[in-house]
Amino acid sequence: MNNIIYEDNHLLVVEKPRNVLVQSDNTHDDDLLSMLKKYVKEKYNKPGAVYLGLVHRLDRPVGGVMVFAKTSKAAGRLSEMVRNHSFQKTYLAIVEGKTKESGIFEDYLLKNEKENKTVVDNRGKYAKLEYRLIKYIDGLSLVKINLETGRSHQIRVQFSSRGFPLWGDQKYNNNAKTGEQIALWAYKLEFNHPVTKELLTFKCNPYINEYPWNLFGSDCFE
Numbered sequence: 109m110n111n112i113i114y115e116d117n118h119l120l121v122v123e124k125p126r127n128v129l130v131q132s133d134n135t136h137d138d139d140l141l142s143m144l145k146k147y148v149k150e151k152y153n154k155p156g157a158v159y160l161g162l163v164h165r166l167d168r169p170v171g172g173v174m175v176f177a178k179t180s181k182a183a184g185r186l187s188e189m190v191r192n193h194s195f196q197k198t199y200l201a202i203v204e205g206k207t208k209e210s211g212i213f214e215d216y217l218l219k220n221e222k223e224n225k226t227v228v229d230n231r232g233k234y235a236k237l238e239y240r241l242i243k244y245i246d247g248l249s250l251v252k253i254n255l256e257t258g259r260s261h262q263i264r265v266q267f268s269s270r271g272f273p274l275w276g277d278q279k280y281n282n283n284a285k286t287g288e289q290i291a292l293w294a295y296k297l298e299f300n301h302p303v304t305k306e307l308l309t310f311k312c313n314p315y316i317n318e319y320p321w322n323l324f325g326s327d328c329f330e
Contacts (some may be wrong), residue, residue, distance in 0.1 A: 112147075113310055118182040119175055119302050120144060120160065123312045125170035127291060128257070130183045144176060160304060163187055164197070164258060169278070172199070172294025173312045177302070185302035188259065196298040199253040199263060200242075202291035202320050203272040204283065210240045213266040217259045223329045225279060226261040228269050235259040237266060243324050248275060252295070263292060275320055291320055295329075 114121040122144065124130065129139035145158040160176050161183025164316035189195035218232030219225070228231075236256040243250045249272070253263055264280045267273065273281035276288035284290075293314035301308055313329045314321050 113312065117179055117240070118301070119299070120148070120178055120301050121132055121173065121175045121310050124166055124171050124174045124294070129168055129170055130165050130174070140174075141176070158179050161186070164190060164195070166294055167261065167264075167292075169290045170292050170294060171314070173297050173310050175297055175299075175310070182302040186299065189299050189302075193256055194299065196296075197201070197255045197294065198296035198298075199255060200293045200295045201251050201253060201263060202275045202315055202324075203249050203251060204247065204275060204281070205249065205272045206244045206246065206247075207239070207241050207251060207305070210238070212238050213234065213270070215266055215269070217262060217265060219260045226259065226265045228265065233257075234261055235262050235266065237263065241254075245323050248320055248323065250328055255289065264290075290317075 111123040111125065113123060126142055129137055130139050132139045141160060141162060145160050148154065148160065149158045153220035160178060160181065161180065162181060163177055163186040165174060166174060178188055186195065196267060214236045215228045216230050216232040217226050217235045232259060237253055239251045239253045241249055241251055241317045258311060264274055264277055268280040275291040277283050277290045278284050296309065298309045316326055316329055
């Protein structure tokens, strides 16, 4: 596979392509987890089923950096880091309108499983993110987001509910045109290696030559 960023005996870090499922669902479309299991099985000539632990997720239309665990021990330790918020996830997004220079969003989010849609609702789960405005141009804000909780559709809902829908978001932006690609990207992961404890940082950039990312210049993605 050409989207492997890092690999050792415990971890597999990859760039998830846009519009690819992380895990199989009732559509039976190709999914990243199955692709990676096939990659590991073929590369190491492994007999039988391959173990690959799913530690976190990305929405189908969103691309970017993800880590998978190659052992159950690594999966357990990474999952614990996610729970205690020592697993740092940073996103880049382009939203409509001009945001403040920085901010913290706190809400309770409730997911409607039937419609696969999330709403702000006090009966839901606590959700928190911090963001910083990188650049504003042509009515669009490029923001860098540190996600403290990982609720379903969290970034998309928290920004859209405040009048800053993500560009191209077909689910939460009424202005999005058919065929537009959501401008949300999993930009960076930072966590301690589950075995060696070494601090690891992995980054990958969005499609900075494509609109609307190309409005902002490559220096914005360093």
